[in-house]
Amino acid sequence: GAVVSQHPSRVICKSGTSVKIECRSLDFQATTMFWYRQFPKKSLMLMATSNEGSKATYEQGVEKDKFLINHASLTLSTLTVTSAHPEDSSFYICSARESRGGNQPQHFGDGTRLSIL
Amino acid sequence: GQNIDQPTEMTATEGAIVQINCTYQTSGFNGLFWYQQHAGEAPTFLSYNVLDGLEEKGRFSSFLSRSKGYSYLLLKELQMKDSASYLCAVSDSNYQLIWGAGTKLIIKP
Numbered sequence: 001g002a003v004v005s006q007h008p009s010r011v012i013c014k015s016g017t018s019v020k021i022e023c024r025s026l027d028f029q030a031t032t033m034f035w036y037r038q039f040p041k042k043s044l045m046l047m048a049t050s051n052e053g054s055k056a057t058y059e060q061g062v063e064k065d066k067f068l069i070n071h072a073s074l075t076l077s078t079l080t081v082t083s084a085h086p087e088d089s090s091f092y093i094c095s096a097r098e099s100r101g102g103n104q105p106q107h108f109g110d111g112t113r114l115s116i117l
Numbered sequence: 118g119q120n121i122d123q124p125t126e127m128t129a130t131e132g133a134i135v136q137i138n139c140t141y142q143t144s145g146f147n148g149l150f151w152y153q154q155h156a157g158e159a160p161t162f163l164s165y166n167v168l169d170g171l172e173e174k175g176r177f178s179s180f181l182s183r184s185k186g187y188s189y190l191l192l193k194e195l196q197m198k199d200s201a202s203y204l205c206a207v208s209d210s211n212y213q214l215i216w217g218a219g220t221k222l223i224i225k226p
Binding site (some may be wrong): 002006034042043044046049091093103105106107108109110111113 | 148157159160167204213
């Protein structure tokens with residue numbers, strides 16, 4: 001159980017393109033989903049916390065107009081990288097936490113490797 | 118401030134035992150998680166400790182001492198596939214995860 005599906009797994013596109021990444025919890029409901037960014041050999045960096053039905057909470061230094069987050073249902077959150085540039089190239093990972101209450105672990109999607117040419 | 122410390126890298130031999138330590142200082146504590154992350158892949162959940170003591174799950178065990186702000190992950194009967202980074206994360210008073218930088222474990226034959 002507790003499977004999180006992230007799509008696409010890899011994107012290569014030209015500078016200026018907007019890229020949408022989907023994160024789905026397949027067998028559980030997730031009130032809260034998280035979006036991370038990870039550079040090679042570095043730790044996870046939390047970008048934003050996505051709450052179903054409300055605005056996402058962005059970490060300091062993360063541009064909300066650049067990284068649009070929508071959490072329209074209890075099983076789906078999307079991250080859109082708008083007008084992507086080469087410096088946005090990175091490994092983006094989503095995670096979802098079950099809505100059962102208490103302190104549930106975050107379960108991660110497989111990640112999206114974004115390369116902007 | 119909030120801080121999670123774990124060694125950057127460790128090396129161990131196939132078949133042996135290795136202990137990866139994690140110390141933390143956070144605003145509040147709602148449990149400690151260990152995750153495994155293979156190179157180029159997303160993290161996978163290994164264990165969760167919220168009470169003091171040892172939690173055993175197969176070849177992996179995780180220990181917590183809240184008074185000392187300390188945890189360790191113990192890996193027994195090491196296999197080559199255990200080569201990965203091991204991430205320690207603490208859930209703070211707001212249930213936000215504070216992540217350590219990870220410990221890269223290298224297993225040698």
